[in-house]
Amino acid sequence: MARRVVRTPTATAPDLDARKALILEAVVIEHIDSAQPVGSSAVAASADLDVSSATVRSEMVALEREGYLAQPHTSAGRIPTDKGYRYFVDHLKSGVLGTVQQQQVKEFFAGVRGEVEDVLEQTSTLLSQLTSYTSVVVGAGHAHATVLSAQLVNLESRHHLLVTVFSDGSVVKHSVTPSFVATPKEVMEASKQLNALLIGTTLESRVQVPARHDHEAALVREAVSTLHAQQPVTDGEQVFIGGSSKVAEVFDGVETVRQVLAILEQELLVVSLVQDILDQGLSVAIGSEHGYEPLLACALIVAPVTIDGAPAGAVGLLGPTRMKYREAMAAAEVVSANLTRHFAGADDRG
Amino acid sequence: MARRVVRTPTATAPDLDARKALILEAVVIEHIDSAQPVGSSAVAASADLDVSSATVRSEMVALEREGYLAQPHTSAGRIPTDKGYRYFVDHLKSGVLGTVQQQQVKEFFAGVRGEVEDVLEQTSTLLSQLTSYTSVVVGAGHAHATVLSAQLVNLESRHHLLVTVFSDGSVVKHSVTPSFVATPKEVMEASKQLNALLIGTTLESRVQVPARHDHEAALVREAVSTLHAQQPVTDGEQVFIGGSSKVAEVFDGVETVRQVLAILEQELLVVSLVQDILDQGLSVAIGSEHGYEPLLACALIVAPVTIDGAPAGAVGLLGPTRMKYREAMAAAEVVSANLTRHFAGADDRG
DNA sequence: GTTAGCACTCAATTCTACCGAGTGCCAGCG
DNA sequence: CGCTGGCACTCGGTAGAATTGAGTGCTAAC
Missing domain, CATH: 3.30.390 (Enolase-like; domain 1)
Structure with missing residues (x-):
């Protein structure tokens, strides 16, 4: 078992000065978009700081020394490190879903009915369609049910x-x-x-x-x-994985795809992974943060689902570390909230 | 829906003359092994026909004209067409499992217990481990159960x-x-x-x-x-897919991997696919034979499972058209036989 | 009918040159 | 003192040319 890094989001971020923060943000956004190393001139052009690329460059060496950025090789642009993504995510203003997606969620929860398992399974499909990432929906076991x-x-x-x-x-x-x-x-x-x-x-x-x-x-x-x-803790737990074909879309390199798929096959592992992240009070685990080496290239977003305030499971999204955090986090949150509401209101409706 | 080709295995093979058959077989075997076009000299060397490569070449043009072989481009070797694979499979002497695999199957069925669903799920994992292909295990619905x-x-x-x-x-x-x-x-x-x-x-x-x-x-x-x-026919049916990560191993091209994974996500489609093949009385569907375009690059091996003579499901293996038919078919047959026996004997044991 | 020989084809590989995005550094400027 | 424009340098990526070699089709001879 790999080493586990326990950290709380707030303790990690000693707040960069405003300009560095802006530059880091610009690099992250640009790299998420382009999947390519980002150069100083691109940053100087995009971010609304009125400085030249030379200034950006000198800030970038600082950011690299502090571990937020990395260079694939000399004379290439910078890409964010896990720490860089972490800073970005911690300082992310919560996003909103696109209107199309909002509509999709609304329609889904208006129309969905049936047993809990069926709802969870369909939810996992929904989540993956909303985001084009692979989704993980975990239903809690019935350890405490009578x-x-x-x-x-x-x-x-x-x-x-x-x-x-x-x-x-x-x-x-x-x-x-x-x-x-x-x-x-x-x-x-x-x-x-x-x-x-x-x-x-x-x-x-x-x-x-x-x-x-x-x-x-x-x-x-x-x-x-x-x-x-039967094992009371693990056995009753259900996992629904949606959109595993997305793995082949968003990760590059056959080997990475294979590894991620192999992880997803081990459902117990996925459950404990999601559980670990929730236990740490995180909503996103980036790269090395979750401690599973085969998932180094991955980020995992989770959002808990509750019934009457008690934890009843979680929804998650698995993507590359350069995933679209804002949209994906918004999707996970909206869906988990809807799911929570759905189960709370299940008795009162038909 | 794509066109469906209905054919019985025997009606398809107008029996090539002995030498052509040997050559075709050699090409298929070699290509399955190497994943590369096979040249005339390789065939002349491997097969135990004492002819020169020139003779093999002239036979190959005949085989190509008749649709058993194809050339990726001039001045490359030949690769089998679906028809070529079909001939090969129809004339395959049934193979036996390697001793390691035999042992693995034996141990599995000696140790397995529990509910039908659990057994089927574990069986799908077993099958994929035996063959390093993706396995599909279908449990029949309870349309006729009282x-x-x-x-x-x-x-x-x-x-x-x-x-x-x-x-x-x-x-x-x-x-x-x-x-x-x-x-x-x-x-x-x-x-x-x-x-x-x-x-x-x-x-x-x-x-x-x-x-x-x-x-x-x-x-x-x-x-x-x-x-x-609830839909009596489809709803009760269960599908267990094992080793989906193998898809990334055995297929080349991210796009193919994505397509196959996307198919596997649609469980109803997989069920009907397996059912169609069984209905045609086939045990292998190669490339275009199953009629699903996204699976053109795939071959699907199926073997029925029965309880007291009545169909109770099926096990299947999904691989590229150049899969190791002999081993995979042997694995599917052995596992389906063991499964049949397991369910038949379930009452008499503990 | 079979075979050795030969000219031909063409994907794959290798090499080379080059381009250009991007960097680090520095001197000068406000 | 911090910022900037300028500049030399690095190095991955690309494009083209040359080369390689596996494999073919054809033909003449056995």
């Missing part, structure tokens, strides 16, 4: 299904295959006992299982142990 | 969950949100009625719903209509 109902259904001979409904609306099933064939009556009885036993508990609660030796008790024991065998 | 149990659970105020268990072991949930708040007693009563009404039916059955105007009847009506609103 059991509303547990039911044992016989499929065939020794194969039963334990179907558990949680207070957060999630439904999970587990196979229960004891070493004996139970009668329908025994299954029904076990089902009743399971209901009595499990309702109101969470996956973390310990449950007193009957120690008797009859079939019902055996079924109940097996069902409970199967249910609790 | 309802084993239906239960209505109240989440909060007007938000209920209809949880339906099918005979194929699948569990689906649907939100039921009537315009009134029902009492716990009403919900329980509705749940009972739903059970009585739905058990034994399929999603395609029409069900007689009560026409009464009380809360129970309204709940039942809403629940049944919600359940039947």
